[in-house]
Amino acid sequence: LGSIAEEDLPVVIFITAYDKYALKAFEVQALDYLLKPLAEDRFKIALDRAIMHFKNKEESGQDKKLKNLIEDYQQRHEDDSLVQNRRKTQMIVKASGKIHFIKTDRISWIEAMDSYVKIHLSDKTHIVKASLQSIEERYPGAFIRIHRSSLVNVDSIRYIEPYYNGDFFVTLDGDVKLKGSRKFRMNLPEML
Structure with missing residues (x-):
């Protein structure tokens, strides 16, 4: 030093x-x-x-x-399977002066709010500076986009209901009902 x-x-x-x-x-x-x-x-x-x-x-x-330095490290170690695996199963969120380690399977859905996102857990929410696109890219397969402002955790989906003009509704655990747009219907081909 x-x-x-x-x-x-x-x-x-x-x-x-x-x-x-x-x-x-x-x-x-x-x-x-x-x-x-x-x-x-x-x-x-x-x-x-x-x-x-x-x-x-x-x-x-x-x-x-x-x-x-952290971003450089993550880019250089992107191919490292341990880093990749940790990134897919755990989200690191800085909120309320604390660093939270949240397992992705605890996240029900994620909502866009300008240049922030609101992460919805069953018992609380966190607001962080991020984009839905960056979360989609970082956690492929864990979350799917159903609307331009919504990502849902695939494992939280209880059922899907068709709606007018190709739109649909997704009901998640905890009876959370979100509207999906036909533009993102292709993200759920087997389910629809």
């Missing part, structure tokens, strides 16, 4: 068995210093502090560099 330029320093939490390096850690601007054996409550405090650090911080050059 001492060899990294100050403006390029990442946010660091040290976890070590040695308390003698704590002063050095804070000299290189560490966010926290945890000693082993690690207590779960102490780890949670450090993690909450890191989350608050990012939540309260406006998007700076460092944040952009981190975001670019």
Whole structure:
């Protein structure tokens, strides 16, 4: 860390068995210093502090560099089957100052809202900055588009009812009824 330029320093939490390096850690601007054996409550405090650090911080050059680094990593490892498998079964959502790991099978449907989407679970919703198209591409086979503003989880569909002029209604678990447009009827050829 001492060899990294100050403006390029990442946010660091040290976890070590040695308390003698704590002063050095804070000299290189560490966010926290945890000693082993690690207590779960102490780890949670450090993690909450890191989350608050990012939540309260406006998007700076460092944040952009981190975001670019993550995007670069994901692109370079797109063919890695472990990364692909994790991406298909779990959605990572940053909302309410927390990072949520949501299994895709818990998501009932996703609604477009300008440059955001509303992710509907059975018990709550999350609003995140994303597009329906990006979700379709990232989770192929998990969600299908039934309308220009709606994606549904294939496993949540209870039944489909034909409607006027090629349109249709999809009823999901929890008796959620959504209208599908004929333009996207081809996404459900076997069901219709």
